[in-house]
Amino acid sequence: MPLFITKRMETAIEIKGLKKSFGDNEVLKDINLTVEKGENLVVLGRSGEGKSVTIKCIVGLLVPDDGTLNVLGHEVTQLNEDELDELRKKIGFLFQQAALYDSMTVGENLAFPLSRVLDMKDKNEIHEKVMDMLGNVGLEDAADKMPSSLSGGMKKRIGLARTLIVQPEIVLYDEPTTGLDPITSREISELILQMQKKYKTTSIIITHDMECARITADRIVVMSDGKYIAEGTFDSLQKHEDPFIRSFFNA
Amino acid sequence: MFKKLLDKQSPLLETTGNIWYFLTGFFKNTFTRGFEWEEFVKQCYFIGYKSLGIVIVTGFVLGFVLTLQTQPTLKDFGAENYVPSMVSISVVREIGPVITSLICAGKIASGIGAELGSMRVTEQIDAMEVSGANATQYLVVTRVLACTLMIPLLAFFADTMALVGGFVGMNISGSMSMTLYFNKAISSLVFSDLVPATIKTVFFGFVIGFVGCYNGYNSKRGTESVGHAANKAVVAASITIILIDAIAVQLTNAFVYN
Ligand SMILES: Nc1ncnc2c1ncn2[C@@H]1O[C@H](COP(=O)(O)OP(=O)(O)OP(=O)(O)O)[C@@H](O)[C@H]1O
Ligand SMILES: [Mg+2]
Numbered sequence: 001m002p003l004f005i006t007k008r009m010e011t012a013i014e015i016k017g018l019k020k021s022f023g024d025n026e027v028l029k030d031i032n033l034t035v036e037k038g039e040n041l042v043v044l045g046r047s048g049e050g051k052s053v054t055i056k057c058i059v060g061l062l063v064p065d066d067g068t069l070n071v072l073g074h075e076v077t078q079l080n081e082d083e084l085d086e087l088r089k090k091i092g093f094l095f096q097q098a099a100l101y102d103s104m105t106v107g108e109n110l111a112f113p114l115s116r117v118l119d120m121k122d123k124n125e126i127h128e129k130v131m132d133m134l135g136n137v138g139l140e141d142a143a144d145k146m147p148s149s150l151s152g153g154m155k156k157r158i159g160l161a162r163t164l165i166v167q168p169e170i171v172l173y174d175e176p177t178t179g180l181d182p183i184t185s186r187e188i189s190e191l192i193l194q195m196q197k198k199y200k201t202t203s204i205i206i207t208h209d210m211e212c213a214r215i216t217a218d219r220i221v222v223m224s225d226g227k228y229i230a231e232g233t234f235d236s237l238q239k240h241e242d243p244f245i246r247s248f249f250n251a
Numbered sequence: 252m253f254k255k256l257l258d259k260q261s262p263l264l265e266t267t268g269n270i271w272y273f274l275t276g277f278f279k280n281t282f283t284r285g286f287e288w289e290e291f292v293k294q295c296y297f298i299g300y301k302s303l304g305i306v307i308v309t310g311f312v313l314g315f316v317l318t319l320q321t322q323p324t325l326k327d328f329g330a331e332n333y334v335p336s337m338v339s340i341s342v343v344r345e346i347g348p349v350i351t352s353l354i355c356a357g358k359i360a361s362g363i364g365a366e367l368g369s370m371r372v373t374e375q376i377d378a379m380e381v382s383g384a385n386a387t388q389y390l391v392v393t394r395v396l397a398c399t400l401m402i403p404l405l406a407f408f409a410d411t412m413a414l415v416g417g418f419v420g421m422n423i424s425g426s427m428s429m430t431l432y433f434n435k436a437i438s439s440l441v442f443s444d445l446v447p448a449t450i451k452t453v454f455f456g457f458v459i460g461f462v463g464c465y466n467g468y469n470s471k472r473g474t475e476s477v478g479h480a481a482n483k484a485v486v487a488a489s490i491t492i493i494l495i496d497a498i499a500v501q502l503t504n505a506f507v508y509n
Contacts, residue, residue, distance in 0.1 A: 085383050112384065
C-alpha cells in the first residue's frame with residue numbers, strides 16, 4: 001500500500017471542506033477539522049446536525065460529495081477496497097445503537113474481530129482477551145448471553161468492548177454514554193481516558209453528556225448548521241460569549 | 252434524445268451494474284484467504300436440514316397426486332405399467348428440481364433477504380465492514396455456497412419422496428409390488444436424465460442464495476425495507492429459476508436427448 005506521507009506525521013485526521021447532502025437535505029456544509037495523534041476531541045451539537053454522518057465519512061461508510069479526508073496519512077476517498085480495509089483495521093467505530101451481531105453470543109461478538117482483524121488463532125488466548133475486555137466494561141458474566149437478552153446500556157458497553165478489544169489507533173465514539181446510568185457513564189468515560197493514556201489512542205467522541213465531555217476532552221468543537229462554529233477547551237467554551245454555546249454546558 | 256433514453260434506462264443500468272459488482276465481489280471473496288468454514292457448515296445446517304421437512308412432504312404429495320391423476324388415463328390405454336416410469340422421468344427431469352427450488356426460493360431466499368436486511372438496517376453489516384473484517388466473505392460467500400450445495404441435495408430428497416408417493420398412489424387404486432414399482436421407476440431413468448437435472452439445481456441453488464444475499468445486503472434504511480428485501484428476494488429468485496429452467500430445457504433437448 002502506498003504511503004502518502006503528509007507534512008505533519010503527528011496529525012491523525014485532517015478534514016478539509018467536507019460536504020455531504022442526502023437529496024435536498026444539505027447535512028455537512030463545510031467541515032474543517034484536524035485531530036492530532038493521541039488527542040481526545042469531543043464533538044457537541046444538536047440532534048440531526050450530522051455528527052454521525054461526519055464520522056461515517058471518516059471510515060468510508062458514507063462517501064462525501066466534496067472535500068478531502070486524510071486519515072493516518074491516507075486519503076480515504078482515494079483508497080481501493082483492500083487499502084480501505086487495511087486502514088479500517090486501525091480504526092475503531094462505536095455505533096450509536098451498538099450494532100451487536102445478534103446471531104452471535106456476546107463472547108463471539110468480541111472474538112469476531114480478534115480472529116479476523118488481528119489474525120489471532122489460539123482459542124485460549126482469544127478467550128482470555130475476551131474475558132479481560134468484558135471485565136473492563138464490568139460484564140464478565142455476560143459472555144454466553146445473546147445480545148437480544150441484554151439491556152440497552154449493556155449492549156452499549158459490549159459494543160464498546162468489541163470496538164476497543166483490537167486496540168485501534170483511532171477510535172470514533174458515537175455517544176458512548178447515552179442511555180447509561182451516571183455511575184456507568186462515569187466508568188465508561190474513565191475507560192476512554194484510560195485508552196488514551198495507555199495506548200496513545202486518538203479519539204473523536206460525539207456526546208451530549210457534559211460529564212463525559214469534561215472527563216475525556218482535550219479539545220471540544222461545537223457543530224451547528226453543517227459547520228463547526230466554536231472550538232476550545234471545556235473551560236473556555238463554558239465561558240464562551242455566545243449564549244448558544246454556553247447553553248450546552250449548563251444543561 | 253439519446254441522453255433522455257439513457258436517463259430512462261438508468262435505474263435498470265444501475266441495477267445491472269450493482270448486480271455485476273456484487274457477483275464479482277462474491278467470486279473474488281470466495282477465493283480469498285480465510286474461508287469461513289464454521290459459518291458455512293452452520294448455514295448448510297440451517298438451509299438444508301431446516302428445509303428437509305417441507306421438501307419431503309411436497310415431494311411425497313407430488314408423486315402421489317401425479318400418480319392418481321395419470322393412472323386412470325393410462326389404464327384406459329392398457330398402459331398402467333408405465334405409471335412408475337412416467338412419474339420417475341417427469342419428476343427427476345423437471346418437476347422435482349423446479350418445485351423444490353421454487354419452495355426454497357420462498358423459504359430460504361426470503362429468509363436470507365430478511366436476515367441480511369435486518370443486519371443492514373441495524374448497522375451490523377456496517378459494523379462488520381468498518382472493523383476491517385471481510386463481511387462479504389463471512390455473510391455472502393457462506394450463504395450462497397451453502398445454497399448451491401444444499402438445494403441439489405434437497406431436490407434429490409424430493410425426487411425420492413415423489414417415487415414413494417407414487418408407490419402409495421399406485422396401491423390406493425390398484426396394486427403393484429414395491430419391488431416391481433421401484434424396478435420400473437428406476438430402470439427407466441438413464442444417466443442423461445440425472446446429470447442435466449442436477450446441474451440445473453446447482454444453478455437454482457446459486458440463484459436462491461445469491462438473490463437472497465443481494466437483496467438483503469443492499470437493503471435500504473428503515474424497518475420496512477427488511478420486508479421489501481425479503482419480498483424482492485422471493486420474486487426475483489422465482490422468476491430467475493423459471494427463466495433458467497426454460498433455457499435449460501432447450502439446451503438439454505438440443506444437446507442431450509437428440
Ligand atoms: N444514510 C442516510 N441517508 C439519508 N439521510 C441520512 C443518512 N444518514 C443520516 N441522514 C440524515 O442526516 C442528518 C444528520 O444525521 P446524523 O445521524 O449525522 O445526526 P446526528 O448529529 O448524529 O444526531 P444525533 O445526535 O441525534 O445522533 C439527519 O437529517 C439524517 O436524517
Ligand atoms: Mg448520531
